[in-house]
Each structure stands twice: as C-alpha cells, then as structure tokens.
Amino acid sequence: MxxxxxxxxxxxxxxxxxxxxxxxxxxxxxxxxxxxxxxxxxxxxxxxxxxxxxxxxxxxxxxxxxxxxxxxxxxxxxxxxxxxxxxxxxxxxxxxxxxxxSPVSTVLEEVTVLPRSAAEILHAAIETTDALIAQNSILDVYYREFAYLDEELFKYADAAIFYKINAANKKPKVETFVAESRLIKDSVSSDEKWKSDVESLVDTDKSVKEFYTMDYLLKFVGKNQDMYFDFSLQDLGQVTKIEVNPKSIIRKYLPSAIVYIDQLTNQIQRVDYGYDSHLQYMPSINLFVLKYAVKKDWSTNIYNTGDRVFLRFSKVMQDIDFKLGKKSGVLRSNVEVLVTDGSVEADKLKDMSRFKNSSITKNGNSYTSRFWEDRMAIIPTAEELETIKLAL
Structure with a gap:
C-alpha cells in the first residue's frame, strides 16, 4: 500500500x-x-x-x-x-x-414567507434551469469514494469515468464507462474477510441519475406542498437562498433542501439535500442477507450556470446501520463526482465497454502511470492524505 x-x-x-x-x-x-x-x-x-x-x-x-x-x-x-x-x-x-x-456586501435578513410564495420562486427557478440542461450529454468525470466501517477508513477508490446521459424522459438514463480506476483497501485478517462483502450502497451513477436534472427538486414544489413543507427565504444580495423543511410530524420520512438561486439569471447554482429514512432491506450478498437502516443521506450539488447548465460537482455522504450475517456496524460512504467537461464528443466512447457494476470498487486497479497528470481531479487535502496513509 x-x-x-x-x-x-x-x-x-x-x-x-x-x-x-x-x-x-x-x-x-x-x-x-x-x-x-x-x-x-x-x-x-x-x-x-x-x-x-x-x-x-x-x-x-x-x-x-x-x-x-x-x-x-x-x-x-x-x-x-x-x-x-x-x-x-x-x-x-x-x-x-x-x-x-470578494464577499458580496449585503445585510442579511431572514424573512419567513407564505409557503406558496417561496414555492413559486423556487418553481420558476427550477423551470429556468431545467430548460438549459441538455437532454443528451456525455460528461467527463473524476470520481472518488472514501468508505469507513465504524469510523475507520477501509477502502478508498477513485476513477476517470464517462457518463452518457439521456434525459429525454422524466428519469435520466445513465450509462457509465470507466477509463481508469484505482482501489486501495485495508489488508484484513482471515476473521475479517466479511468486510469484502460490505460494498458501498451509493451507486456510481447515483449523482447523475438523481441530480442531473431538476426533477428531484421539483418534488418539493408539487401539489399540496404547503401541507408537507415549511419554506423560508433569505436575500444574500446577488443570490436568493430558500430553505425547505418537512413539517415536524413527518420530518423522519421526507428530505429537506437548501437552494441557492442567482437573482440575475434565475438559475439554480447549488442545492443541498438532507434525508433520514426508516428501515430498508437489500437482496442477499454472497449468501448473506444485508439489513440496513439509513442514518444520514446528505448531498451537495453544484451546477455550472450560463447558456448551458450541467452538474459540475456532487458530493453524497451516507451513514448506514447494517447487519451482515452475525456482523454489524456503521458503514459510511463519502462519494464525490467532479464533472471536468460537460460536452464530450461521442468518439471518446467508441472503444470502451459499459460498466455494469453498481460500485466503482468492483473495477479494481486499472490505471496508467499518468492517471493524475493527464486529467483534472480533486486534490486530496493534507488530512485526507494522512488518513489514507495511516489506515491503508
């Protein structure tokens, strides 16, 4: 290692x-x-x-x-x-x-408004932004994931991938192509081989499937939204910030969102989602039944705005209480997706096979010596480097 x-x-x-x-x-x-x-x-x-x-x-x-x-x-x-x-x-x-x-000079005053007023502002921004998102696109992406078991890092993976997206229908259809990938994992003892069965529950294509278009955000301003959500609006000068939170009695079952809207263009620049859910089940994995409950599921999504809008960056953080056979613990996945080019030519994919697994860790190690030099990537922080060094 x-x-x-x-x-x-x-x-x-x-x-x-x-x-x-x-x-x-x-x-x-x-x-x-x-x-x-x-x-x-x-x-x-x-x-x-x-x-x-x-x-x-x-x-x-x-x-x-x-x-x-x-x-x-x-x-x-x-x-x-x-x-x-x-x-x-x-x-x-x-x-x-x-x-x-330079920080924008403004006096911040939070104002609670009627739900429909904020919903109308948000709905208009969703429509403006969504109209500028290409229905068909190929994205050049740097992807990385930190996987923790009970607060200890046990897997780190990153990859250069391409997403081929068809968003003509309501839910985008996404095909993933892996150009290069790398996997670093803990050297486990024989009695801890079960760790190999614990894979990330954050699919490689989760960010683009859920957040490439504005469809997920549109759920917050649907019919009878004032029955389920509370809205607040804050003027940040050049940006309008809208917070959407579920009513207290149903907070456990619905997501929350913080949306930043450019006041000049009415385009959405960033969305932060938060979600807690109740018990869920997964199919058997290597003859075990994996039972899990999502403790936390947060995401930050940044959009490249202008004449053409696309997802520039997405970060998904998920904590899961799991039970795998007789083993149990907390699995944490931190996944980051950086789109370095939002308009790749189709020729880039002509000699590549579609990636059919859900987790990038399944692709193992397949990279050249110039994996980092030839492409843009997320620079590991000093803290991340130290964590990888000590754990792996």
Whole structure:
C-alpha cells in the first residue's frame, strides 16, 4: 500500500507541471477579507464546459489545452463576487497561484414567507434551469469514494469515468464507462474477510441519475406542498437562498433542501439535500442477507450556470446501520463526482465497454502511470492524505 500512497502524494506535488500540449495550473482560492480557503468554488475555463471545483483547502487543478492558453478563468461562489482573470503568462509561470474572491456586501435578513410564495420562486427557478440542461450529454468525470466501517477508513477508490446521459424522459438514463480506476483497501485478517462483502450502497451513477436534472427538486414544489413543507427565504444580495423543511410530524420520512438561486439569471447554482429514512432491506450478498437502516443521506450539488447548465460537482455522504450475517456496524460512504467537461464528443466512447457494476470498487486497479497528470481531479487535502496513509 505504501507505493500507492506515494503515487497519491506524487499527484499532489506534480500539479504545476507544464507539458508540451497542455498546461496544468494548480491554484488556491481564498476569501479576500478573512484569507480563509473557499470550498466549492466553481472554476471554469472561459466560456467552455471545461472546469473544476476547489476542495476544502480551497485548492484546485485546471488543465488548459494549447488552443485555450489565451482564454480566461472564471471563478464563481455563493456569497462572493464572480471573478474573471485572463490566463496571462504571469499566471502560467507561477505554477501554484493564489486567487482572491470578494464577499458580496449585503445585510442579511431572514424573512419567513407564505409557503406558496417561496414555492413559486423556487418553481420558476427550477423551470429556468431545467430548460438549459441538455437532454443528451456525455460528461467527463473524476470520481472518488472514501468508505469507513465504524469510523475507520477501509477502502478508498477513485476513477476517470464517462457518463452518457439521456434525459429525454422524466428519469435520466445513465450509462457509465470507466477509463481508469484505482482501489486501495485495508489488508484484513482471515476473521475479517466479511468486510469484502460490505460494498458501498451509493451507486456510481447515483449523482447523475438523481441530480442531473431538476426533477428531484421539483418534488418539493408539487401539489399540496404547503401541507408537507415549511419554506423560508433569505436575500444574500446577488443570490436568493430558500430553505425547505418537512413539517415536524413527518420530518423522519421526507428530505429537506437548501437552494441557492442567482437573482440575475434565475438559475439554480447549488442545492443541498438532507434525508433520514426508516428501515430498508437489500437482496442477499454472497449468501448473506444485508439489513440496513439509513442514518444520514446528505448531498451537495453544484451546477455550472450560463447558456448551458450541467452538474459540475456532487458530493453524497451516507451513514448506514447494517447487519451482515452475525456482523454489524456503521458503514459510511463519502462519494464525490467532479464533472471536468460537460460536452464530450461521442468518439471518446467508441472503444470502451459499459460498466455494469453498481460500485466503482468492483473495477479494481486499472490505471496508467499518468492517471493524475493527464486529467483534472480533486486534490486530496493534507488530512485526507494522512488518513489514507495511516489506515491503508
């Protein structure tokens, strides 16, 4: 496992390398006032569909192909002024650049409004946003997952994948193609082999199936929504924040949502969902019956807005109480999906086979030595690197 960890470390320190055909720019985004790092900053290359998102430390990697070296970089984040910077030679030469975003100056006042008023605002934003989402699309994606058993990391997987999406019907049809993948897992003793039977219950295509379109969010503003949900609205200056929470007597059974809407374009920029459910059952796995109850199921979904809207980043966090044969515990899965290109040509898939398993860990290790250098990815934070090093 040590050699794999060293490869992970090499990824972190190699992100400023410049190649003949492309430039890899590593950067950090911070708050101009507080100097704190900014997570979930959407970083886009000019007007193209190419882009990335910053991690918890505000760090990101952006690959710029030769034809786009004279383009600009666009930074957008909830509560901050959008910033566009030319890809000048000075930025190229810095390797690791620090970018600052200015907070929007506004007085925040929370106002509770009638349910239908907030619902109408949200419904209009859903319609505006959904109309700009392509019905057919191929997304270039970096995917990663941390899997924990009783708070201890026992599996880490990441992959370069493509999602082929047909969203013409109400629920998107998604085909997954895996270009490269990597799996690091704990070396378990013979009496702990049962861990191999515990797979993530977060399907590889969950984010795009549920959150690619606005269909899931539309459930919050359906018929008789005021019977089930309470709404509150907050003006953040350039952004409207709407919180939707189930009535207290049914909170255990329905999801909640926090939605951020751009006031100028009426497009949805980000949605946070939260969900607790009651007991559920899974089919048998390796002759065992896996019984589980979802303790927590949260997701953060960031959309690339503009003339064309698509899911830029999705993070799903799920905690599950499970019983597998005579074993039981808490399984936690943290899954992140970063869409680095929202308009991939179909030729990219011509020599690839469709991935038919539900979990990316099933693909094992199949990657080249340039797995990190040739594509954009989520940079592991110092804490994540330390966790992987100690656990695996």
């Amino acid at each position: 040590r050699s794999t960890f060293l490869l992970l470390l090499a990824f972190v320190i190699s992100t400023s390398a410049i190649f003949a055909q492309s430039l890899k720019l590593s950067g950090e985004v911070i708050d101009l006032v507080s100097k704190a790092p900014l997570e979930y900053v959407s970083v886009s290359l000019g007007n193209s569909s190419t882009g990335t998102t910053s991690n918890k430390e505000g760090k990101f990697v952006l690959i710029v192909d030769a034809p786009h070296r004279d383009d600009s970089i666009r930074f957008s984040h909830i509560g901050f002024e959008t910033k566009t910077i030319a890809l000048s030679k000075s930025i190229h030469s810095q390797g690791h650049a620090v970018f600052t975003l």
